[in-house]
Amino acid sequence: MQQLSIIVVLITFALSGNAFSDPHTESDAVSSNRNTPVTLFLSGDVMLGRGIDQILPHRNNPILYERYMRDARDYVKLAEQTNGPIRKPVDCRYIWGDAIEIMDRNMPDVRIINLETSITRSDDAWENKGIHYRMHPDNTECLRTAKIDFTSLANNHVLDWGYEGLAETLSSIEQAGIHAAGAGENRNRAESPSLVNVPGKARVIITAWASDYSGVPSAWVATEQRPGVNRLVSLDTEDVQRIANSIRKHKKTGDIVVLTIHWGSNWGYHIPREQIEFARRLIDEAGVDVVHGHSSHHAKGIEVYRNKLIIYGRGDLLNDYEGIGGHEAYRADLALMYFADIDPQTGNLINLKMAPVQIKNLRINHANHADTAWLANMLNREGKLFGTQVKQRPDRQFELEWE
Numbered sequence: 001m002q003q004l005s006i007i008v009v010l011i012t013f014a015l016s017g018n019a020f021s022d023p024h025t026e027s028d029a030v031s032s033n034r035n036t037p038v039t040l041f042l043s044g045d046v047m048l049g050r051g052i053d054q055i056l057p058h059r060n061n062p063i064l065y066e067r068y069m070r071d072a073r074d075y076v077k078l079a080e081q082t083n084g085p086i087r088k089p090v091d092c093r094y095i096w097g098d099a100i101e102i103m104d105r106n107m108p109d110v111r112i113i114n115l116e117t118s119i120t121r122s123d124d125a126w127e128n129k130g131i132h133y134r135m136h137p138d139n140t141e142c143l144r145t146a147k148i149d150f151t152s153l154a155n156n157h158v159l160d161w162g163y164e165g166l167a168e169t170l171s172s173i174e175q176a177g178i179h180a181a182g183a184g185e186n187r188n189r190a191e192s193p194s195l196v197n198v199p200g201k202a203r204v205i206i207t208a209w210a211s212d213y214s215g216v217p218s219a220w221v222a223t224e225q226r227p228g229v230n231r232l233v234s235l236d237t238e239d240v241q242r243i244a245n246s247i248r249k250h251k252k253t254g255d256i257v258v259l260t261i262h263w264g265s266n267w268g269y270h271i272p273r274e275q276i277e278f279a280r281r282l283i284d285e286a287g288v289d290v291v292h293g294h295s296s297h298h299a300k301g302i303e304v305y306r307n308k309l310i311i312y313g314r315g316d317l318l319n320d321y322e323g324i325g326g327h328e329a330y331r332a333d334l335a336l337m338y339f340a341d342i343d344p345q346t347g348n349l350i351n352l353k354m355a356p357v358q359i360k361n362l363r364i365n366h367a368n369h370a371d372t373a374w375l376a377n378m379l380n381r382e383g384k385l386f387g388t389q390v391k392q393r394p395d396r397q398f399e400l401e402w403e
Helices: 051-055 073-083 092-096 099-106 141-145 162-175 187-191 237-248 273-285 369-386
Strands: 006-009 038-046 110-115 150-152 179-181 194-198 202-210 256-262 290-294 302-305 308-311 316-318 334-342 349-360 363-366 388-392 398-402
Touching: 038 099, 038 202, 038 256, 038 290, 051 073, 051 092, 092 099, 092 141, 092 363, 099 334, 099 349, 110 202, 110 256, 150 202, 162 179, 179 194, 179 202, 202 237, 237 273, 273 290, 273 302, 273 308, 302 369, 302 388, 302 398, 308 334, 308 349, 316 334, 316 349, 316 363, 334 369, 349 369, 369 388, 369 398
Parallel strands: 006 202, 006 256, 038 110, 038 316, 110 150, 150 179, 202 256, 256 290, 290 308
Antiparallel strands: 038 334, 194 202, 302 308, 334 349, 349 363, 349 398, 388 398
16 A cells, blocks of 8 residues: 655744654555545644743743843733632643643644743743743643644744753653654754654654744754754745755655744734745645644634645744733734644645634633634635635534635
8 A cells, every 4th residue: 555644844943853753654654544634733832931831830940031021920920810810830731721622522633833932941041032931841741731743843932041941842852752843953953854654544744944034033043063943044946945855855655745834923914925925835846735834923814725725824822921911903812723634645625624712811711702703703804815714613613615
């Protein structure tokens, strides 16, 4: 039987390397049912540092170097002032809240996140950086609690606590048995994709990148001699070719390629023309089947281009922003959990379901009816540019429709 593979190309900075690759990737991805879709869980940014780190069983030093906040525990106080007290410490399951039940109900084959947090005890805060996120390494079990299969580390917080912090992040994720890509001990390791088998269905190859417009400092770029992040120079022909070459080294007939990228500003629904053109070129020229974009703190429009899924911005699945004012119009407390059914033979999108959730009490909760309607209206409004809209299902989830 023909070997099937899924290449999930996460564009952010690339962490993973051979250390995170499944040792059985070359022989075990034999499909017993070639017509069974592969379901991918694609989440928004998961930010487990700062306030959330302070409510978990193991806490780092709460010191911060932000302009307006010097103690991470003050973010917990803001959340409690806004939505009520939190009994601390909480266990790992607490922060995921209703997300556990939602994921179990949708039964994804691969669970993919962008971890917007370093995992370290390091106190070596990157100088002149406005915000630093870190989670205590002993809380890495929280990722296993949600059965996370892969995390992208190509983002603007993985090196918040220096090279020691990056090394501890990589080690913690590897010890937890979680695949990763987007950052590493050198450029080759940062750029290398991660290979994940879906038994009986396919192989998933995941690669992660970040653009130079996502807040990743130029000093963080991985080189042949220096650890760092896998960052694109610009969204141009050279970058498309670089990604295509990376995919070509691993892709086999029948592979599904999902590419995740950390790009764009934190706020605003406008999607720059260069992002649209770049995403489409990745599909046309680099063999990508799913473009998985993140960086914005709120969800954005969705496109289906030549039957391939493009998510331009997913918003934050979990953060500690409760009580912080300034961008209320974007409803950063609301998020979507994306479940994409992908045809393992063609890489085409078969179906996309989205579960609306709300961040409240520093955990993920089902969104209420009014907030669900708000999200549906936003997706339909922003989807007009791409000919997409959503309909609500009886199970309170959305289903994407496209022309």
